[in-house]
Amino acid sequence: MKANLLFLLLSLSYVSIFAQQACGIPTPPSSTVRSIAEWEELDHIVVSWDNLDHPLLAKIIDNARIECEVVVAASNVAQCQNQLLNIYGFDDLNNITFIEAPISSIWIRDSGANSAYINDVDSLIGVDWIYNRNRPEDDQLFCEIQEELDIPLYQTLVPPYDLVHTGGNYMTDGLGMGFSSDLLYEENEAGSDFGYSAHSPEDVKAIMQQFLGIDEYVVMEALPYDIIHHIDMHMKLLDEETLLVGAYPNGISDGPQIEANLAYIQENYKTSFGRDFNIIRMDMPADANGDYPGAPFGFGDYYTYTNALFVNKMVLVPTYNIPEDQEALDKWREALPGYNIVGLDCRNIIRYSGAIHCITKEVGTSDPLWITHPQIRDVETEQPNGYMATAQIKHRSGIESANLYYKTNLDDAYLEIPMEQILGTDDWIATIPEQANQSTVYYYINATAFTGKIMTRPMPAPEGYFSFTVNYPVSTIEVDNQNIFVGDVFPNPARSLTYIPFENKINIDATVQILDVHGRVLEIIHDGIISSGDSKFFFDVSKYTSGVYFVHVVSGKEQVTKRFVVR
Numbered sequence: 001m002k003a004n005l006l007f008l009l010l011s012l013s014y015v016s017i018f019a020q021q022a023c024g025i026p027t028p029p030s031s032t033v034r035s036i037a038e039w040e041e042l043d044h045i046v047v048s049w050d051n052l053d054h055p056l057l058a059k060i061i062d063n064a065r066i067e068c069e070v071v072v073a074a075s076n077v078a079q080c081q082n083q084l085l086n087i088y089g090f091d092d093l094n095n096i097t098f099i100e101a102p103i104s105s106i107w108i109r110d111s112g113a114n115s116a117y118i119n120d121v122d123s124l125i126g127v128d129w130i131y132n133r134n135r136p137e138d139d140q141l142f143c144e145i146q147e148e149l150d151i152p153l154y155q156t157l158v159p160p161y162d163l164v165h166t167g168g169n170y171m172t173d174g175l176g177m178g179f180s181s182d183l184l185y186e187e188n189e190a191g192s193d194f195g196y197s198a199h200s201p202e203d204v205k206a207i208m209q210q211f212l213g214i215d216e217y218v219v220m221e222a223l224p225y226d227i228i229h230h231i232d233m234h235m236k237l238l239d240e241e242t243l244l245v246g247a248y249p250n251g252i253s254d255g256p257q258i259e260a261n262l263a264y265i266q267e268n269y270k271t272s273f274g275r276d277f278n279i280i281r282m283d284m285p286a287d288a289n290g291d292y293p294g295a296p297f298g299f300g301d302y303y304t305y306t307n308a309l310f311v312n313k314m315v316l317v318p319t320y321n322i323p324e325d326q327e328a329l330d331k332w333r334e335a336l337p338g339y340n341i342v343g344l345d346c347r348n349i350i351r352y353s354g355a356i357h358c359i360t361k362e363v364g365t366s367d368p369l370w371i372t373h374p375q376i377r378d379v380e381t382e383q384p385n386g387y388m389a390t391a392q393i394k395h396r397s398g399i400e401s402a403n404l405y406y407k408t409n410l411d412d413a414y415l416e417i418p419m420e421q422i423l424g425t426d427d428w429i430a431t432i433p434e435q436a437n438q439s440t441v442y443y444y445i446n447a448t449a450f451t452g453k454i455m456t457r458p459m460p461a462p463e464g465y466f467s468f469t470v471n472y473p474v475s476t477i478e479v480d481n482q483n484i485f486v487g488d489v490f491p492n493p494a495r496s497l498t499y500i501p502f503e504n505k506i507n508i509d510a511t512v513q514i515l516d517v518h519g520r521v522l523e524i525i526h527d528g529i530i531s532s533g534d535s536k537f538f539f540d541v542s543k544y545t546s547g548v549y550f551v552h553v554v555s556g557k558e559q560v561t562k563r564f565v566v567r
Contacts, residue, residue: 011306023143028161028210033125035116035219036364037174039239042068042460044363045311046112046145048138049074050103058088059344060309060360067312070094070362073141075103076506093427101144104135107354108186109232110166111138112361113153116212120229121368121394123145127211129156129165130196134186149363152481156211162196163207164188164509168230168358175239175272175372178214181222182487183229183329218269220261220515224253225294226302232357234258234284236306238335239458240372241271244306247281253292254302255284272372274520280335282306287349307346308332313460315339316354318346338464353514369395369455371447374518376432379470379553385433385561387441387468388550390517391419391457404430405462407445414462419445422548423565427517429548435470442467476529486553489564499538500551500562506532510555514539517548526549541566 033227045064047057049072061084074080077098084090100169113126126146131139146153156163164187172178192374199221200208208214222229234246234254254558262279271277282305286292291300296481305328308317311483317326317332325343332341347357373391397423405414419428428447435441444461448454458464474503487501500512512526525539541549544566553560 009041014168018455021140021143022155022157023140024126024146024155026155026158026161029118029119029125029154031070031122032121033116033118033127033211033213033362034119034174035114035172035178035214036128036362036368037172037237037240038362039237039459040174040370041365041368041455042310042312042362042388043365043450044071044097044149044315045106046067046073046361046363047359048070048072048103048106048108048141049080051075051082053078053087054106055088055358056344056346056349057359058084058090060092060356061096061153062088062430063314063316063342063344064309064311064360066315068095069094070096071099071145072094072126073099073101073103073108074143076100093194094509097148099144099148100376101141101231102137103141104137105133106359107133107135107138108141108355108361109168109358110230111135111141112167113142113214114167114482115364117368121370122396123465124151124364124366124368126151126153127156128153129163129364130194132164132166132194133321138524151363151366154211156207160203161207161211161514163204163211164192164194164196164200165359166230168228168232168354170468171213171231173211173237174370175240176215177215177269177272178208178212179219179231179235179237180219180529181219181229181231183222184219186222216269216272218265221257221258225254226353228353233302233304234306234351236308238280239375241273241275241374242278242280242335244280244282244335246284246304246306248284248292253294271374273518276378280331282328282331283324285320285322285351288320288350290324292528298380301350302353303350304355305332305440309356313338313340313464316356316360317340317341317343318350319343320347320350328331333348336458336464338460340460367396367447367451369393369447369453371455372506373445373457373466375466375470376441376443378468380472381559382434382472383559385559386430386433387435388429388519388561389419389443389445390427390429390519391445391447392426393428393445393447394423395447395451395453397450399426399451400447400448402428402447404432404443404445406432406441408435408439408441410442414444422547425547427547429517437470437472439470440467440471480525480530486551486560486562489562493567494541494564495567496540496542497538498541498564499536502530502537504530504532504535508555510553513552513554515550515552515561517550518560 113128402419
């Protein structure tokens with residue numbers, strides 16, 4: 001066994017856990033809380049610098065300060081500044097804030113507080129749990145950082161809320177869905193090594209809901225050879241619906257368990273928008289010696305490309321000076337067009353089972369303009385009414401305007417479509433006109449708050465964009481597009497019993513659905529033959545909240561959508 005692995009195992013052993021000193025609020029927020037996704041806007045990235053030399057940390061600081069302020073918590077600030085200027089060649093220390101504090105290690109991801117917002121966008125807070133390592137100075141560090149940044153800190157330290165957890169074993173979509181390995185359950189169950197209250201899985205989920213707004217928690221079986229059992233070593237959420245997942249050669253190392261966990265997600269969970277997850281596979285390469293982690297594969301180092309960090313319009317990705325690096329960086333660029341994808345050499349740190357994500361922590365912006373959007377997926381049927389885009393857009397001052405920009409050629413200028421706000425909601429909609437078959441549509445969303453703040457989604461737009469292809473099969477038999485005659489929903493606006501009329505030339509086999517503004521099917525009001533002649537389908541809208549909805553009719557390749565409002 002490699003000496004470095006033995007050192008790691010010894011360093012992670014639970015000899016004793018020191019109680020963390022309370023410095024924050026020991027009870028959950030009284031209002032709803034939303035844990036932020038990592039691709040959201042950041043004001044700060046935080047790192048911890050002990051008395052050693054850290055070339056990787058220096059590169060992280062130098063790159064991240066292009067996008068936001070970097071907070072460096074250092075055991076000796078003067079020494080750290082001297083190293084940055086005289087060893088690592090910094091011309092200046094602009095956009096860096098230094099805090100002198102006791103430091104035990106550089107692993108700030110696991111001990112640091114998680115950024116969240118009260119009432120989605122109103123006010124920024126930090127949520128700090130009990131660190132699962134015998135490093136009391138690190139566990140206390142964010143007390144000083146949150147005070148320096150003037151951000152309220154909530155802590156899960158006092159029964160019945162005492163929760164042991166680590167940042168590397170947690171990710172969220174920013175909409176109330178969380179992901180962790182079952183290490184979380186193990187470290188909080190009766191008889192654990194920590195001496196805190198015993199919590200059932202239901203207790204753990206309840207605490208995460210109260211402090212971080214996690215309503216649906218995906219907890220997966222820990223991997224056998226990733227000995228720290230942190231999901232950031234093999235998985236990354238790129239947006240609300242896209243999972244970047246590590247892939248090993250068939251039967252190798254943690255590959256079988258990763259595949260089992262992925263199948264578990266796909267079979268049991270939908271995204272927060274009610275759709276299947278998009279999955280991008282990222283190869284997990286052998287280390288420099290050709291070994292993979294875990295017997296009988298040689299106890300190789302855990303080379304991972306998912307342990308990456310979003311810093312606004314930049315993503316810092318671990319590399320290892322091997323040929324596979326370029327393929328991994330290309331895959332990141334393909335998945336996130338417009339982002340500045342920067343590879344940083346992690347050969348030295350990866351032997352300790354961690355990389356870039358493990359030694360950094362995000363702090364969200366104090367003034368969020370939040371845009372969530374279910375991306376338009378590839379179009380496989382003709383849609384003469386165009387392609388509907390929806391977004392939820394929020395700012396504490398309200399949203400003055402929103403626009404969607406699209407084009408079908410990257411060399412062309414974008415075309416603008418004003419988005420329409422759905423009365424009484426934070427939902428905005430726009431429709432991209434139908435495009436020619438075999439075309440690709442590139443688009444992004446831009447929003448302006450009443451304070452004048454502007455935000456785009458994706459954040460690097462217009463250089464960055466979402467895209468979908470129009471690619472439906474072309475029949476050699478002429479299709480009569482006048483078979484379906486669908487009238488307007490009546491009454492509109494509606495409050496209770498409502499109907500939609502049909503007048504068909506022939507019998508048709510059709511499905512009639514009710515959709516919300518995100519395209520989710522709420523109800524199927526008919527599925528089968530609609531006879532020729534006049535007919536009406538009634539439905540009761542009293543069970544729906546106020547807002548805009550759609551009746552969507554599908555018959556073969558023919559589709560018709562009718563909009564209506566519930567008051």
